[in-house]
Amino acid sequence: xxxxxxxxxxxxxxxxxxxxxxxxxxxxxxxxxxxxxxxxxxxxxxxxxxxxxxxxxxxxxxxxxxxxxxxxxxxxxxxxxxxxxxxxxxxxxxxxxxxxxxxxxxxxxxxxxxxxxxxxxxxxxxxxxxxxxxxxxxxxxxxxxxxxxxxxxxxxxxxxxxxxxxxxxxxxxxxxxxxxxxxxxxxxxxxxxxxxxxxxxxxxxxxxxxxxxxxxxxxxxxxxxxxxxxxxxxxxxxxxxxxxxxxxx
Numbered sequence: 001x002x003x004x005x006x007x008x009x010x011x012x013x014x015x016x017x018x019x020x021x022x023x024x025x026x027x028x029x030x031x032x033x034x035x036x037x038x039x040x041x042x043x044x045x046x047x048x049x050x051x052x053x054x055x056x057x058x059x060x061x062x063x064x065x066x067x068x069x070x071x072x073x074x075x076x077x078x079x080x081x082x083x084x085x086x087x088x089x090x091x092x093x094x095x096x097x098x099x100x101x102x103x104x105x106x107x108x109x110x111x112x113x114x115x116x117x118x119x120x121x122x123x124x125x126x127x128x129x130x131x132x133x134x135x136x137x138x139x140x141x142x143x144x145x146x147x148x149x150x151x152x153x154x155x156x157x158x159x160x161x162x163x164x165x166x167x168x169x170x171x172x173x174x175x176x177x178x179x180x181x182x183x184x185x186x187x188x189x190x191x192x193x194x195x196x197x198x199x200x201x202x203x204x205x206x207x208x209x210x211x212x213x214x215x216x217x218x219x220x221x222x223x224x225x226x227x228x229x230x231x232x233x234x235x236x237x238x239x240x241x242x243x244x245x246x247x248x249x
Contacts, residue, residue, distance in 0.1 A: 084175070085115030086204055089197050089211045091225045094139065094184075103141035103186070104221025109197050110182040111209070113175040122201035122208065124173045126185060127154065127166040129193040132215070136169055137186045146171075156194060157212060157228055166196065173199075190217050195225075 090110050096102040109126060113119045128134040130151070136144040150170075153163040175181040187193060198210040216224040 082117040083115050083203050084113050084117050084119035084177075084201070086111045086113055086119065086175075086199060086209055088209050089199055091195070091197065091211060091213050091227065093223050093225055102222065103137075103139070105188050105217055105223055106137060106139070106141045106184055106186045107215065107223045107225055108139075108182060108184055110180050111175070111199060112180045113177055116177060117203075118177055119173075119175040119181075119201060119203075122173050122175070122199055122204070123170060124181075124183060125168055125170045125198040125200070126183070127152070127168040127196040127198075128185070128187070129195075130165055130167045132187045132189055132191065132193040134167070134169075134185050134187045134193075137184045139184055141184075141186050143186075154196065164194075166194075187215055187217055187223065188221070190219050190221070192216050 088111070090108075092108045092110075094102055094106045094108060109124075126134075126136075135147055138144070148169070149167050151165060151167050153165055155163045173181050173183075193215045195213045195215050196210065197213075199208040201208050212228040214226045214228070216226065
């Protein structure tokens with residue numbers, strides 16, 4: 001060993017050890033940082049996956065709610081489109097069945113709801129000549145308990161001048177889908193009398209049908225009904241006025 005080198009070799013070894021130790025520490029820290037970075041990246045990936053799954057679940061929930069809302073909207077639109085339909089008011093005599101007699105002076109007022117919604121709270125108004133002394137009855141001519149009536153004046157088809165006087169009965173009626181609603185009227189006096197029947201409801205086309213007719217009764221009380229439209233008059237609403245185009249208060 002050359003002179004002077006004995007003292008430098010231990011220092012070199014020490015330095016080498018220190019350098020190696022520092023490199024180990026750096027490498028360990030680097031490995032630790034890499035592990036933390038990897039863990040952080042894994043957590044980030046898992047968080048992103050969770051967010052994606054939550055977003056997908058939220059999207060599916062929103063889609064389901066939208067479908068429910070669409071179905072409810074369709075149901076509401078269909079429900080709104082449903083309405084009662086009454087094409088006409090029918091008037092007819094009471095025909096005796098085998099083994100029975102026709103109740104004298106009784107005739108029938110009726111209509112059928114042919115729509116797809118029940119008719120509720122409609123106003124049925126029966127206008128009669130004051131001189132005929134009409135009363136509301138059942139099919140056999142037995143008077144109803146309620147005979148409330150009032151008077152009004154309305155024009156009559158083919159009659160000019162002052163509107164003629166009528167007594168009228170007015171009451172609320174209901175009719176389920178496909179079901180007929182009937183009211184019976186008895187006129188106890190012989191003669192020929194004008195009759196007007198109106199059915200009012202805001203949900204009906206034109207706010208409801210009506211009919212003008214003549215009631216013919218002979219001395220035996222046999223009632224005959226002649227609709228003015230069947231007798232050649234131009235239109236059943238020729239004499240119409242708006243007295244009953246709204247619910248009475």
